[in-house]
Amino acid sequence: MSKEVFAIPNVPTPSMPVTFDPEICNGCNHCVEVCPIDVYIPHPQKGKPPIILHAEECWYCGCCATDCPRPGAIRFNWPLQARPYWKNKKTGETHQL
Amino acid sequence: MTTWHEFLNEEGHPPSWPYPIRFGEERVVDTDVLVIGGGIAGCWAAIGAARQGLRVALVEKGDTVRSGSGGPGCDHWCNAPANPLSRVTPDGWAEHMASRPYSNGIGIQIQCREDFDTLLEMEQMGGKIRDTENEYAGAEGRDDKTKFMISPRYGTIHSYLPDPRMGEPGFNPPETRNNVVIRVWGSTFKPALKKECRRLGVQIFDRVMGTSLLTEDGLQGGRVVGATGLDSRTGEFLVFQSRATILATAGAGSLWLMSMELCGYSNMHSRAISGDGTVMAWRAGAALTKMESTGMIMIATGHKHKWYSGAGDASYENVPLVDARGRRLPYPIQGWEDAGAMVPAPGVEAAVRQKILKGEYELPFYGDFPAMAEVERRATWNLMLGEESTTRIMIDTFSAAGFDINRDLLQSYKFIEGQSLPQWRDAGYGGGVLVDWNLKTTLDGLYAAGTQMFAPEDHSYAAATGRYAGRKAAAYAREAEAGKISREQVEAEKARVYAPVKRSGGLEWKELHAGIARAMQYYMSEFKTEPLFKMGLDALAKLETEAVPRLFALDPHKLMRTLEDLSMLEYARIIIEASRARKASSVPLNFQRIDCPEQDPAEWNKFLTLRQQDGRVKLGELPLDFWGNMKEQYEAHNRDYTGVHREK
Numbered sequence: 121m122s123k124e125v126f127a128i129p130n131v132p133t134p135s136m137p138v139t140f141d142p143e144i145c146n147g148c149n150h151c152v153e154v155c156p157i158d159v160y161i162p163h164p165q166k167g168k169p170p171i172i173l174h175a176e177e178c179w180y181c182g183c184c185a186t187d188c189p190r191p192g193a194i195r196f197n198w199p200l201q202a203r204p205y206w207k208n209k210k211t212g213e214t215h216q217l
Numbered sequence: 218m219t220t221w222h223e224f225l226n227e228e229g230h231p232p233s234w235p236y237p238i239r240f241g242e243e244r245v246v247d248t249d250v251l252v253i254g255g256g257i258a259g260c261w262a263a264i265g266a267a268r269q270g271l272r273v274a275l276v277e278k279g280d281t282v283r284s285g286s287g288g289p290g291c292d293h294w295c296n297a298p299a300n301p302l303s304r305v306t307p308d309g310w311a312e313h314m315a316s317r318p319y320s321n322g323i324g325i326q327i328q329c330r331e332d333f334d335t336l337l338e339m340e341q342m343g344g345k346i347r348d349t350e351n352e353y354a355g356a357e358g359r360d361d362k363t364k365f366m367i368s369p370r371y372g373t374i375h376s377y378l379p380d381p382r383m384g385e386p387g388f389n390p391p392e393t394r395n396n397v398v399i400r401v402w403g404s405t406f407k408p409a410l411k412k413e414c415r416r417l418g419v420q421i422f423d424r425v426m427g428t429s430l431l432t433e434d435g436l437q438g439g440r441v442v443g444a445t446g447l448d449s450r451t452g453e454f455l456v457f458q459s460r461a462t463i464l465a466t467a468g469a470g471s472l473w474l475m476s477m478e479l480c481g482y483s484n485m486h487s488r489a490i491s492g493d494g495t496v497m498a499w500r501a502g503a504a505l506t507k508m509e510s511t512g513m514i515m516i517a518t519g520h521k522h523k524w525y526s527g528a529g530d531a532s533y534e535n536v537p538l539v540d541a542r543g544r545r546l547p548y549p550i551q552g553w554e555d556a557g558a559m560v561p562a563p564g565v566e567a568a569v570r571q572k573i574l575k576g577e578y579e580l581p582f583y584g585d586f587p588a589m590a591e592v593e594r595r596a597t598w599n600l601m602l603g604e605e606s607t608t609r610i611m612i613d614t615f616s617a618a619g620f621d622i623n624r625d626l627l628q629s630y631k632f633i634e635g636q637s638l639p640q641w642r643d644a645g646y647g648g649g650v651l652v653d654w655n656l657k658t659t660l661d662g663l664y665a666a667g668t669q670m671f672a673p674e675d676h677s678y679a680a681a682t683g684r685y686a687g688r689k690a691a692a693y694a695r696e697a698e699a700g701k702i703s704r705e706q707v708e709a710e711k712a713r714v715y716a717p718v719k720r721s722g723g724l725e726w727k728e729l730h731a732g733i734a735r736a737m738q739y740y741m742s743e744f745k746t747e748p749l750f751k752m753g754l755d756a757l758a759k760l761e762t763e764a765v766p767r768l769f770a771l772d773p774h775k776l777m778r779t780l781e782d783l784s785m786l787e788y789a790r791i792i793i794e795a796s797r798a799r800k801a802s803s804v805p806l807n808f809q810r811i812d813c814p815e816q817d818p819a820e821w822n823k824f825l826t827l828r829q830q831d832g833r834v835k836l837g838e839l840p841l842d843f844w845g846n847m848k849e850q851y852e853a854h855n856r857d858y859t860g861v862h863r864e865k
């Protein structure tokens with residue numbers, strides 16, 4: 121807990137349209153190129169997952185996650201207010217994503 | 218470490234801007250045909266022009282591979298009456314589609330004549346348009362010979378609203394359907410288009426925002442001889458010199474609502490769709506029309522639960538709806554039963570509402586996938602969602618979380634979500650650049666295609682009109698002299714573009730966007746009167762004089778967003794000017810004036826056009842069918858049309 125505490129503005133909402141798995145992602149930056157909005161920038165360290173810079177500008181097109189060449193490297197992450205519900209037709213049990 | 222804040226915490230400093238900064242530096246590009254906007258229409262325009270052997274430059278704000286509304290995909294190839302399964306003729310169907318008041322008969326005729334050829338060319342490029350793997354054998358609408366999958370959209374008439382005969386015995390049987398809409402695997406399209414552009418030698422400028430058109434001698438109303446652009450990663454300024462220019466930047470998005478915390482841009486489009494092209498045309502002196510028409514926000518990324526916006530609503534596309542106790546509701550939407558209607562029949566929704574209030578239907582409602590025939594269920598989920606624009610991602614995320622279409626009901630947000638406020642509107646339904654039978658605007662050297670034109674339509678419309686505009690602009694460019702760029706005009710634009718980076722504090726783009734939206738909510742929404750319009754213009758003028766000079770942008774990306782705001786500010790003004798000019802109410806234009814309540818009086822059934830001349834608004838008008846006889850005009854302008862492209 122000795123880390124410096126910065127004075128920084130609030131984190132944008134929503135803040136994380138996707139999550140990366142650094143074990144699978146090889147930092148190819150294909151998602152950076154595909155994103156029509158430039159939500160990401162490449163990580164300064166080669167091989168690392170991109171940095172989510174303009175999170176709240178995402179339009180939820182999903183292209184970054186769909187076009188990633190490495191399955192599991194990037195996961196689409198619905199903001200809390202957009203998570204859908206479903207219900208098991210037989211048991212009536214409901215779920216939310 | 219993936220977010221900016223995590224980076225800061227780990228590294229102790231924010232990341233540096235990852236691209237070289239080139240503010241103020243200039244690059245000049247000389248080309249025959251310049252296309253601004255690399256979406257569906259823009260890519261097809263570039264391909265159409267490049268096939269004529271000319272040099273083509275394509276300028277796209279994002280990356281052409283997935284940019285634009287059609288970038289992620291497309292599930293319906295609408296209005297292909299020339300397909301072999303169709304039961305209507307292209308000319309007959311075009312007449313029918315254009316009979317909707319205030320539509321664009323020119324674009325519709327081009328679509329109906331040429332979009333099946335366009336689709337076959339899409340297939341040549343690697344786009345998937347047929348069920349070649351027999352995944353959906355036995356699905357309704359699938360043709361075993363051609364392997365085309367006909368969509369439920371449209372029975373015998375266009376059915377944005379339900380066919381009045383709906384519910385009659387024998388309504389919409391397979392043997393009488395017109396078969397004009399085809400289900401496609403549209404997620405394959407955009408990458409294929411980019412690849413084809415590359416193959417044809419189109420010079421692609423990704424991440425470049427077109428900012429203005431250049432006119433001969435810098436005069437408003439003069440021939441368009443090029444354009445300027447801003448690289449949104451480096452801040453470099455680009456000057457394009459062209460013989461012909463095609464605008465394909467689509468319409469405008471969130472002019473009435475800015476609510477990013479609810480995610481997305483509070484409308485159906487991405488932020489890139491900010492009215493730039495329309496405003497560029499306006500500033501250059503081109504005429505626009507139908508700008509007074511607006512729609513309610515029906516679907517919006519994130520903030521409304523609809524399939525289009527990927528938020529998982531089941532009340533769309535062929536799925537039977539049931540209430541919380543499993544009782545079937547009286548409507549599907551866009552199903553075989555209602556012949557593809559996009560909304561329920563009038564009165565039906567009100568009746569359902571009454572039954573909810575009386576407790577006869579219990580909320581929430583669900584899409585009953587398990588009740589569907591197995592192949593229909595798969596076709597709806599895998600094809601209609603999997604290949605639809607923003608919904609492909611649902612399949613992956615929902616499935617990974619355990620959702621099973623064979624077992625589960627997907628919730629619908631109809632009623633529990635409520636309606637949009639009448640103050641939340643969308644400009645995307647109406648206005649745009651006025652064009653003639655060559656898709657030429659009122660300025661020499663300037664063409665427009667897709668949803669950039671007035672009365673926008675769908676994906677195949679954008680594709681077919683883009684391809685057509687490319688052909689026509691190339692024919693013009695072949696004959697035209699190279700124009701002379703006015704240095705003065707370039708310098709003035711440079712000063713406009715870079716003003717916000719000269720300041721390090723003041724007002725950021727988001728606040729201006731929200732300010733514009735609020736002015737539109739107050740003065741240009743449900744309650745339309747001349748005094749309110751005037752107050753709206755004053756409010757926008759105040760933003761111009763007080764807020765715009767304080768705008769600042771810290772990097773090239775934020776500079777692009779700031780310039781988009783400036784487009785939106787001008788676009789808002791044009792909408793109010795157009796609204797003042799229409800002194801009558803109109804149902805098809807969704808335009809209700811309190812001070813001119815008469816609905817669609819005969820003398821007002823006309824297009825109002827407006828353009829700028831010497832900084833003043835010049836109004837004009839055109840008859841509702843100003844394009845003349847569609848078949849004859851099309852044929853007169855296309856004697857040289859050779860159909861599906863064959864490589865020589």
Ligand SMILES: Cc1cc2nc3c(=O)[nH]c(=O)nc-3n(C[C@H](O)[C@H](O)[C@H](O)COP(=O)(O)OP(=O)(O)OC[C@H]3O[C@@H](n4cnc5c(N)ncnc54)[C@H](O)[C@@H]3O)c2cc1C
Nearest residue numbers: 254256257258278285286287292427606667668675676679
């Ligand atoms: C979620 C969704 C689903 C849809 N599904 C279907 C469907 O299944 N079937 C169907 O027929 N239609 C569908 N549509 C509609 C269809 O996608 C559009 O009609 C079509 O994409 C319009 O094409 P366009 O070229 O006019 O605009 P777009 O494809 O949006 O292209 C406009 C391009 O211009 C670029 N641009 C904007 N400003 C500038 C600038 N200043 N400089 C440079 N570039 C700029 C943008 O980045 C964008 O790439 C859907 C739309 C959405 C949003």
Ligand code: SF4
Nearest residue numbers: 145148149150151188
């Ligand atoms: S998430 Fe995928 S596309 Fe993005 S950098 Fe990692 S491996 Fe490449």
Ligand code: SF4
Nearest residue numbers: 155178179181182184
């Ligand atoms: S979902 Fe679309 S807009 Fe959002 S980060 Fe991915 S590619 Fe970019």
